[in-house]
Amino acid sequence: MSALQKSLATLAAAIALSGTSLAAQAEDSPRYNQVSLHAEASQEVAHDRMHVTLYSEEQDADPAKLAADTTNALNAAVAEARKVKGVTVSLGSRNSYPIYEEKGQKISAWRERAELRLESADFAALSQLTADLLGKLKMGNMSFSIADATRQQNEDSLMKSAVAAFKARAQLLTGALGGKDYRLVNLNLSSAGNPRPMPVMRMAAMKADAAPAPTIEAGSSEVTVSADGTIEVLMP
Structure with missing residues (x-):
């Protein structure tokens, strides 16, 4: 390898190292105006x-x-x-x-x-x-x-509502802070279901000597999809 080739190789390595260092500094540099938000959407779903x-x-x-x-x-x-x-x-x-x-x-x-x-x-x-x-x-x-298929169908619908609620809160908070817009940093979606208790008397009515089937009240559960994330408010 000639002296010129060695010099070019050394320069290329130095540029690459410098670029890596700058990228690392950019990642490590603090990001301001970041806010964590929570929003959710829920609905009652009949037990099936x-x-x-x-x-x-x-x-x-x-x-x-x-x-x-x-x-x-x-x-x-x-x-x-x-x-x-x-x-x-x-x-x-x-x-x-x-x-x-x-x-x-x-x-x-x-x-x-x-x-x-x-x-x-x-x-x-x-x-x-x-x-x-x-x-x-x-x-x-x-x-x-709630059957798995029923829960999945309702959760898919609620995801859109939860994201819409998150965006509305993000926009509201951006305006309250005097920002011109916001950038989404991360967003996590999760679901949960809260069953409604069934009266114990409905079970007690089922006696061994009672041939007729008892009246059934299946009740419902509240299915909820939560949206938790972080936004970065862009100031003017």
């Missing part, structure tokens, strides 16, 4: 999924017989539930534990508990099925939720 948990809980001195009786009760309930169209059937937790005598030294019996979980968008069908199964199983819990 029903969840019911039934359970079998029995006690027997013979653990093998107890396990067999529990399995038979579950199998019969599952077979009946699978006949109802649109109902998702699954088994929940199952456990057994010993019952001791008063002195606590000898096992007098065993107790076993097993759960059956049902889910459906057809409230009437699941409500009637629950009433039918309460002759064989006990009520554990009833709850309602």
